Amino acid sequence: MASLVGICNPQVFEEIAAVPASVIWVLTTLVAVAWWVMLHRMKQRHYLGPKTWPVLGCILEQAAHFDVLHDWLLHYFKSLLTYSVPMMHINNTFTANPANVEWILKTNFDNYPKGKLIQERFEDWVGHGIFNVDGEEWKHQRKVATAEFASSKLRDFSVHVYRSEALKLVQVLSIAAKNHQTVDLQDLFMRLTLDTICKIGFGVNVGSLSPLLQEVPFAKAFDECSRLIIRRYIDTFWKVKRALNIGAEAQLREKIHVLDSFLYNIIETRHADMDAAKALGQSEVRNDLLSRFMMKDVACDGEVGDKKRLRDVCINFIIAGRDTTAVTLSWFFSELCKHPEIVENILAEVSQVLHSEQESTQNDPKNNLNGNGKDYQGFAQRLTYQSLTKMHYLHAALTEALRLYPAVPLETKQAKNDDVFPDGMVIKGGNFVSFSPYAMGRLECLWGADVFEFKPERWLKGGIFQPPSPFKLTAFQAGPRMCIGKDSAYVQMKMTTILLLQFFNFELAKGQNLNYSMMLILYMANGMKVNMIQKSP
Numbered sequence: 342m343a344s345l346v347g348i349c350n351p352q353v354f355e356e357i358a359a360v361p362a363s364v365i366w367v368l369t370t371l372v373a374v375a376w377w378v379m380l381h382r383m384k385q386r387h388y389l390g391p392k393t394w395p396v397l398g399c400i401l402e403q404a405a406h407f408d409v410l411h412d413w414l415l416h417y418f419k420s421l422l423t424y425s426v427p428m429m430h431i432n433n434t435f436t437a438n439p440a441n442v443e444w445i446l447k448t449n450f451d452n453y454p455k456g457k458l459i460q461e462r463f464e465d466w467v468g469h470g471i472f473n474v475d476g477e478e479w480k481h482q483r484k485v486a487t488a489e490f491a492s493s494k495l496r497d498f499s500v501h502v503y504r505s506e507a508l509k510l511v512q513v514l515s516i517a518a519k520n521h522q523t524v525d526l527q528d529l530f531m532r533l534t535l536d537t538i539c540k541i542g543f544g545v546n547v548g549s550l551s552p553l554l555q556e557v558p559f560a561k562a563f564d565e566c567s568r569l570i571i572r573r574y575i576d577t578f579w580k581v582k583r584a585l586n587i588g589a590e591a592q593l594r595e596k597i598h599v600l601d602s603f604l605y606n607i608i609e610t611r612h613a614d615m616d617a618a619k620a621l622g623q624s625e626v627r628n629d630l631l632s633r634f635m636m637k638d639v640a641c642d643g644e645v646g647d648k649k650r651l652r653d654v655c656i657n658f659i660i661a662g663r664d665t666t667a668v669t670l671s672w673f674f675s676e677l678c679k680h681p682e683i684v685e686n687i688l689a690e691v692s693q694v695l696h697s698e699q700e701s702t703q704n705d706p707k708n709n710l711n712g713n714g715k716d717y718q719g720f721a722q723r724l725t726y727q728s729l730t731k732m733h734y735l736h737a738a739l740t741e742a743l744r745l746y747p748a749v750p751l752e753t754k755q756a757k758n759d760d761v762f763p764d765g766m767v768i769k770g771g772n773f774v775s776f777s778p779y780a781m782g783r784l785e786c787l788w789g790a791d792v793f794e795f796k797p798e799r800w801l802k803g804g805i806f807q808p809p810s811p812f813k814l815t816a817f818q819a820g821p822r823m824c825i826g827k828d829s830a831y832v833q834m835k836m837t838t839i840l841l842l843q844f845f846n847f848e849l850a851k852g853q854n855l856n857y858s859m860m861l862i863l864y865m866a867n868g869m870k871v872n873m874i875q876k877s878p
Contacts, residue, residue, distance in 0.1 A: 391417055391426055399426045404575050408859050411750050415780040422786075423766045431458070433753070433773035437781045440763040443812040445754060445774060447820035453774060456755020462573045465583075465597055466566050469650065470657030482654070483825070489633055490825045498628040499541050500726050503833045506537045507840045509550045511717050514845055516552060518873040523850050525868035526674055528554075530667040530837075535560050537833065538662030543607050543655065544629035562599035563659065567860045569593040604652045611635065630658060664862040665748035666830050670837060671869050672746035673739060676795045677842070678849045678871065683738055683797060684842055690734045691839050695723050698731075721840060729835045737800035739834050740809070743816040744788075745795065750779035750863045752818065778815040779863070787813060846874045 391399045403426060406413035414435055417424055422438040436442065445453045454475035467473045471482040489495055510533050517524050532549040535557070539545045549557045569589050573579045582590035611631060634654055677684050753775040760768040768774060785792045788799075800806055811819030817827045824830075841847075850870035858866035 391424065400428045400575070403428065407575055410859055411777065411779040411857065411863075414751075414777050415783055418777070418780045418784060422784075423762065423764055425766075431772055432769065433775055434762075434766060434768060435775045435777060436762065436764075436766070437777055437784060437787075438762070438764050439781070439787070439810065439812045441766070442776045442781075442815060443819070444763050445776065446812065446815075446818060446822065449760065450821055452757045452760055453754040454757060456757070456773075458755055458773070459753055463570060465593065466570050466600075467656055467660065468653030470653040472657050472660060473653075483821075485634060486630075487825050489630060490829065494628060495541075495630070495633075496726065496829075499829055500832060500836070502537055502540045503836045504721050504724065506533055506540070506550065507837045508717055508721055509533075509536070510837070511840055511844060513550060513552060513554070514841070514873055515875060518845065518875040521872075523870050523872050526847075526871045527667065527671040527865050527868045530670045531560065531564075531663065532557070533837065534663040534667040534833075535659075538659055540629070542629060542658040542662060543611075543631045545607055558599055559603045562596040563663075564860075564864075565596045566593060566600065567664070567862060567864075568858070569596070571859065571861050600656065601652065604655045605648060607631070607655070608648050608651050631655060660861075661824070661826055662830075664864075666833055668748050668863050668865070669739070669742055669746065669830075670834055671865055672863070673742035673834070673838070674841075674847060674871070675849065675855055675865075675869055676742060676745075678847050680795060683795070686797075687732075687735050687738060687838070688842055690732050691843070694728055694731045698723075698728055717840070717844065720843060721836075724836055724839060726832060729832055732835060732839075733801060733804060733806040734797060735835055735838065736806045736831065737797040739831065739838070740800050740806075740814070741795055741797050744782040744814055745793075746863055747778035747782060747816040748862055749816070750857075751775060751777050752815070776815060781813065781815060844876055846876060848872045848874075 391402055403410070403413070418435075418437045423434065423436040423441060426433045426435060436445075455473060456475075460473050460475075463473050469478060471479060471486065474482070510529060513529065514524070516522075529550070532554070536547050536550050539547045547557065547559070549555075549560060569592055572589055576582070576589070579590060582588045583594075586594060608631070612635075615632075615635065631651065631654070635651065753773050756768045756770050756772055756774055758770040760770075762768060781787060783792060791799075800809070811817065811823065817824040848871060850872055853867065853870055855869060856866045858864045
C-alpha cells in the first residue's frame with residue numbers, strides 16, 4: 342500500500358513531466374525497436390536456416406563465420422537443402438539440392454548468368470575472361486577454347502608438358518629426400534601447375550620449380566588477389582575503399598599491377614614475334630593457347646584494347662589450370678598419406694596397365710617398373726594419354742578427392758527474372774543464388790552413412806569407373822558451362838600422382854592442422870608439410 346501511495350505522489354508526476362520530450366521520444370523509440378527485434382527473432386524460433394536480424398539480415402552471422410563459411414553453410418544444409426541468407430541490400434539463396442543445381446546450370450540456364458553484381462566484384466582481377474562474362478562474349482570465348490581443347494595437337498603437347506614438368510618435381514623431391522628435408526607439397530604443386538599452364542597457355546618457361554625454389558612475384562601476387570577479392574562479399578564499403586585506394590583495396594590494386602606487368606610483357610613479346618615472322622613472310626606456328634587465340638581472332642591487331650582482352654584470357658587460363666589442379670592434388674595426397682592401402686591399389690593398377698600394354702617389349706630397359714629412383718625418364722615415357730585413360734581406380738580415387746575437396750567450393754549466380762526452384766523455393770530477380778559443391782560432397786542424404794570415408798570404390802562397378810551425375814558432384818560444374826579442361830586436368834593429376842608414388846613414400850609432418858583458407862579456391866590455409874623417403878631399388 343505504501344508503495345502505491347508513493348507512485349501516486351504528485352511529486353513523482355512532476356518529476357516525470359520534467360523529463361525533456363526528446364528523451365522520452367528516444368526511450369520510446371528504443372523500446373519499440375527492441376520489441377520489433379524481439380518479435381522478428383521470435384518468429385524464426387522454429388526456422389532451421391540461418392536466423393536474421395531486421396535490416397541487417399544474416400550479415401553479422403555470416404561475417405563472424407566467414408573464415409569457415411563452407412562449414413557454416415554445411416551445418417544448415419544438414420537440416421535444409423535450400424535456404425535464404427538475406428544480406429542487407431540483397432538476398433542469397435543457397436542450395437545443395439541436385440534438382441535445383443540442374444535447374445540453375447542447365448534447365449533454366451539463361452535465367453542464371455554471372456550477373457553484373459558478381460562481375461563487378463571480380464572484374465579488376467579476371468576482367469572479361471570466360472569465367473566472368475555472359476551472353477555473346479562468353480559464347481565466343483567458349484567456342485574458341487572448346488575447339489582448341491578438342492585439338493589432338495594441343496592434347497599431345499599438353500601430355501608432353503605434364504610429363505616434363507612432373508619430372509622436374511620428382512628431381513626437386515629427390516634432393517629434399519636425400520637431405521631429409523620437410524617440404525610444403527601444396528607449394529610445390531602450385532609451382533608445378535604454374536609452370537605447366539604458363540608453358541601450355543603462353544609458351545613461357547617460368548621456372549618456379551627450379552631446385553632453388555625461388556620466390557615467384559607473379560605467383561605470390563596471384564594468391565593474394567584470390568584472398569583479397571573474395572572479401573568484397575562481406576565488405577559493404579569495398580567500392581569506397583577502391584575509390585580512395587585504401588586498405589585491402591590498395592593492396593589488391595598493387596597485386597593486380599604485378600600480374601598485369603607480367604602478362605602484358607608476354608603479350609607484347611608474342612605480338613613482336615608474330616610481326617617479325619610476318620615481315621619475313623613466315624607463318625609462325627606455336628602450340629600454346631595464347632598464340633592460337635591470337636591467330637584465330639581476326640580482330641587482334643595489337644591495339645591497347647586487344648591487349649587488355651588477351652590479358653583477361655590469360656588470367657582466366659591461369660585460374661583454370663593452376664589453382665584448381667594444385668589444390669586438388671594437395672588434398673588428394675593428404676588422403677593418400679592417411680590411406681597407404683589406396684596407394685598400393687594405385688600402384689598395382691599402374692603396374693597391371695603398363696605391363697599389359699607393353700608385353701611385347703618386356704625386355705626393353707625403359708619398361709622398368711621397379712621404381713628404383715634412377716629411371717625417371719624411362720618410366721615417365723610409358724605414361725601416355727592412352728595408358729592413363731585406362732587407370733580406372735586412380736580416376737576413382739581422384740574423383741573421391743574432388744567430392745570431399747572441390748577446388749571451387751562455392752558457386753554463385755544472379756537471377757535475371759523471378760523464378761521458382763524445383764523444390765518450391767521462390768527466387769526474386771536480381772538476387773543471388775549459390776550452390777555449394779563442398780557441402781554437397783559431405784551430405785549423408787546424398788552419399789550415405791559413409792559420406793566422410795575416403796572410398797574410391799564408391800565410383801567403381803566391376804572395376805570400371807562410373808561417371809557421377811554432374812549435378813550431384815559439381816566440382817566441374819555442368820550444363821553449358823561444364824569445364825572444358827576437365828579431361829586435361831585428370832590427365833595431369835594422374836601423371837603427377839603416378840610419378841610421385843612410384844618413386845617416393847610420403848608421410849604427413851606431425852603437428853599440423855589441414856584447414857582451408859577462405860579464398861576463391863579451396864587452398865590449404867597453412868600448406869601441407871610432408872616428409873619423403875625415396876624408394877630403394
